[in-house]
Amino acid sequence: MKLNLKNPLVFFDLETTGINIIHDRIVEISFLKVYPNGKEEVKSRRINPEKPIPPQATAIHGITDDDVKDCPTFKQVARSLADQLEGCDLAGFNSSRFDVPLLAEEFLRAGVDFDMSKRKFIDVQIIFHKKEQRTLEAAYAFYCNKKLDNAHSAEADTIATYEVLKSQLDRYPDLENDIEKLSKEYSSFNSNVDFAGRFIYDEKGVEVFNFGKHKGKPVAEVLKNEPSYYAWMMDGDFPLNTKQALTKIRLRGMNG
Known part of the structure; x- marks a missing residue:
C-alpha cells in the first residue's frame, strides 16, 4: 500500500555504542525518505562517536573503531542532517523508546536547534506489538514473507521497517493510512512530555x-x-x- 502522506516521512535507524540514551553515541545513521509523491531516497552515513565502541556493540552491528576513525563527528554533520529532516515526520522500529530520544540528545549536544516536538512519530514496533508481539526479523517474515538479511545493519533495518509499515496498512483494515492517526493512536503507549517518558x-x-x-x-x-x-x-x-x-x-x- 502506498503511504498517504502530507509531509515527507523519514524512516531511520541508528547503530550506536550502546543502549544508554545519556551516555552512548551514534556510529551509523541510515534513513529512507519517502515523499508525498511516492519518491524514495536512501542515505547512510557512519559517525565517529568520539569514544571507543564496546566489543559487545560491535558484535551486534559489526562496526569497529577503525571503521569510524576517519568519519565526521555528529556535531560536524548535525546541521546538514537537520536540514535534510526539516519539514519531515519520522518513523522507525522501537524509535519512540530509543532512536528518537538518542537523536534528540545528539542534536542538543551539538547545539543544533532541531525542534522534535514539531514532528509526528510512527513507531512500527509499537504497532506490531499491539497487533502481533514480535521482533523486526519476525515482523519482516510475518508481514512481508521475506527473510531479513544483514539484520542490525542500519540500512537493511531501515528499509525493512518501511516495507513492514506498508504491509501493516495492507493487512489491517482498521489501521488508517494517515500519518497523524498512526502517530497519535498507534505509535505510543503513553502521552510523553519528554522523549524518555520521565x-x-x-x-x-x-x-x-x-x-x-x-x-x-x-x-x-x-x-x-x-x-x-x-x-x-x-x-x-x-x-x-x-x-x-x-x-x-x-x-x-x-x-x-
Whole structure:
C-alpha cells in the first residue's frame, strides 16, 4: 500500500555504542525518505562517536573503531542532517523508546536547534506489538514473507521497517493510512512530555512525574513546593531533553 502522506516521512535507524540514551553515541545513521509523491531516497552515513565502541556493540552491528576513525563527528554533520529532516515526520522500529530520544540528545549536544516536538512519530514496533508481539526479523517474515538479511545493519533495518509499515496498512483494515492517526493512536503507549517518558500528560493534559517518589504528581506543583528537586534533576543523570522539558515547565511557573 502506498503511504498517504502530507509531509515527507523519514524512516531511520541508528547503530550506536550502546543502549544508554545519556551516555552512548551514534556510529551509523541510515534513513529512507519517502515523499508525498511516492519518491524514495536512501542515505547512510557512519559517525565517529568520539569514544571507543564496546566489543559487545560491535558484535551486534559489526562496526569497529577503525571503521569510524576517519568519519565526521555528529556535531560536524548535525546541521546538514537537520536540514535534510526539516519539514519531515519520522518513523522507525522501537524509535519512540530509543532512536528518537538518542537523536534528540545528539542534536542538543551539538547545539543544533532541531525542534522534535514539531514532528509526528510512527513507531512500527509499537504497532506490531499491539497487533502481533514480535521482533523486526519476525515482523519482516510475518508481514512481508521475506527473510531479513544483514539484520542490525542500519540500512537493511531501515528499509525493512518501511516495507513492514506498508504491509501493516495492507493487512489491517482498521489501521488508517494517515500519518497523524498512526502517530497519535498507534505509535505510543503513553502521552510523553519528554522523549524518555520521565514526565507524561495525565487525563487532564497536565504534566506529571512518571517515576520516583513524586510519580503521578503535577511537575509544576512539585517544583513550587520542593524547589530543590529541580536542582537535583538538573545535576542528575537524566537526558538533556528531559532537563529541557523540566526547565520549560519551571520557567512557565515562574512567569505565570
